[in-house]
Amino acid sequence: MLQHTAKQIYTAITEATCILLIPHQHPDGDALGAVTAFAQWLDTLAKNYAIFCSTAISAQLNYLDHINEISEDPQLFQQNDLDLIIVFDSGDLRYAGVDTFIANIAHPPMIINIDHHKTNEHYGKLNLLPKQASSTSEIVYDFFSLHAVPITPHMATSLLTGIIYDTDNFTNAATTPHAIHVASKLVNLGANFNHIKERMYKDMPFDAFPLWGIIFSRLTKHEPLNLIYTYLTHDDLEKHQVHEDAMSGLSNFMNNIHDGYAGLVLKGTKEGTTKGSFRTTRDDVDVSTMAQHFGGGGHKKAAGFHIEKPIEEALAFVLKELDILFPHGILQTE
Numbered sequence: 001m002l003q004h005t006a007k008q009i010y011t012a013i014t015e016a017t018c019i020l021l022i023p024h025q026h027p028d029g030d031a032l033g034a035v036t037a038f039a040q041w042l043d044t045l046a047k048n049y050a051i052f053c054s055t056a057i058s059a060q061l062n063y064l065d066h067i068n069e070i071s072e073d074p075q076l077f078q079q080n081d082l083d084l085i086i087v088f089d090s091g092d093l094r095y096a097g098v099d100t101f102i103a104n105i106a107h108p109p110m111i112i113n114i115d116h117h118k119t120n121e122h123y124g125k126l127n128l129l130p131k132q133a134s135s136t137s138e139i140v141y142d143f144f145s146l147h148a149v150p151i152t153p154h155m156a157t158s159l160l161t162g163i164i165y166d167t168d169n170f171t172n173a174a175t176t177p178h179a180i181h182v183a184s185k186l187v188n189l190g191a192n193f194n195h196i197k198e199r200m201y202k203d204m205p206f207d208a209f210p211l212w213g214i215i216f217s218r219l220t221k222h223e224p225l226n227l228i229y230t231y232l233t234h235d236d237l238e239k240h241q242v243h244e245d246a247m248s249g250l251s252n253f254m255n256n257i258h259d260g261y262a263g264l265v266l267k268g269t270k271e272g273t274t275k276g277s278f279r280t281t282r283d284d285v286d287v288s289t290m291a292q293h294f295g296g297g298g299h300k301k302a303a304g305f306h307i308e309k310p311i312e313e314a315l316a317f318v319l320k321e322l323d324i325l326f327p328h329g330i331l332q333t334e
Helices: 003-015 029-044 074-078 099-103 136-146 153-166 177-188 193-201 208-217 234-240 250-256 287-293 311-325
Strands: 018-023 048-052 084-088 110-114 126-128 220-222 227-232 262-268 274-279 302-307
Touching (some): 003 084, 003 136, 029 048, 074 099, 110 136, 227 250, 227 311, 262 311, 287 302, 287 311, 302 311
Antiparallel strands (some): 220 227, 262 274
C-alpha cells in the first residue's frame, strides 16, 4: 500500500463537497465490489456523492448493497459543485467509458485513480496503484484498514465479491497470501461467503449450457503462436436467450487447457464491436503486451481489449496482428 498517497486520498475525500464514483464500463465483480463498499463508507461520512456507470449493471451482482443507486445519467458530470471523481478498477478513462464526459467539464475536478492493473496510465492527480494487489477490492480493504474505517457486513460482502471475482474463487495467479488473508478477515467481519458463491458460480440458467458446448466446439489452435481461441457472437446469445453474464467465466475456463501457451476469447457485442480476453498460466508469457497492442491492458496473466470491428473481422485482424507482433512466438526469453 502506498501509504502517503492513501493518506492524501483520505484527506481529499474528507474535504470534498461533491463526489462521483465510477467503476469501469461493463463492470465486473471487482469494480462493483470496490465501488459499492466505498459508497457505503461515504454514507457514514454524510458525503454528497453519486455512482455513475456508462453501461448497464449485471443482474448477477444485484445482491450488492447500493447497486441500485448506480446511474447512467451523464448529467452527473455537470453538477456545479462536483469537485472529486474517483475511478475504480480502470486502466484508463476510455475503459471507464468517461473520457469524453470528463473532457467536457468546464472546470475539471480532481481525479483519484484506484486500480491494480499493470498497464494503468496514471491518469489521476492521485493514483493508488499497488500492482501486486489481487484486485481493486483488496486495495480498498487496505485503504480502509490504514484509516481505521469500520467495515460492516455489507461492505465486507462487497469487498469479498471483488476478491473472489478477480482470483476466480482463489484459483488463478492473482491468489496471493495477502488476498487469502484479506478474504479471511472479511469473512470474520460478516461477509456472506456462501451467498457470493451461489450467485457467482451456481446461478447459471439451463439455456447457457448448450451455448457453452457450441463455444467449446469452436476451439481452435493458432499454431504459429500456440494460441488457443474461441468466440461468442451476439447472435449466439439472442438465439439461446442467454444473458452475457452467464458466460462470464469463459475466459478463465480457458486456463484449464494446457496444450497452448495462452487462450483468447472473443465476444461480439450488440453494437457490432468485439471484446477480447487473453489468459495464460505460464510465467514466460505476458498477455498484457498483447492486449495493449489493441488498445487494452491488464495483467501479465489476464488482460483484455475492445476493438471497433465485428467479430469475424476482429478474429482475422487479431491473429494477423499477433503474428506480426510476435514473429518468434509469444514465449519471453531472457
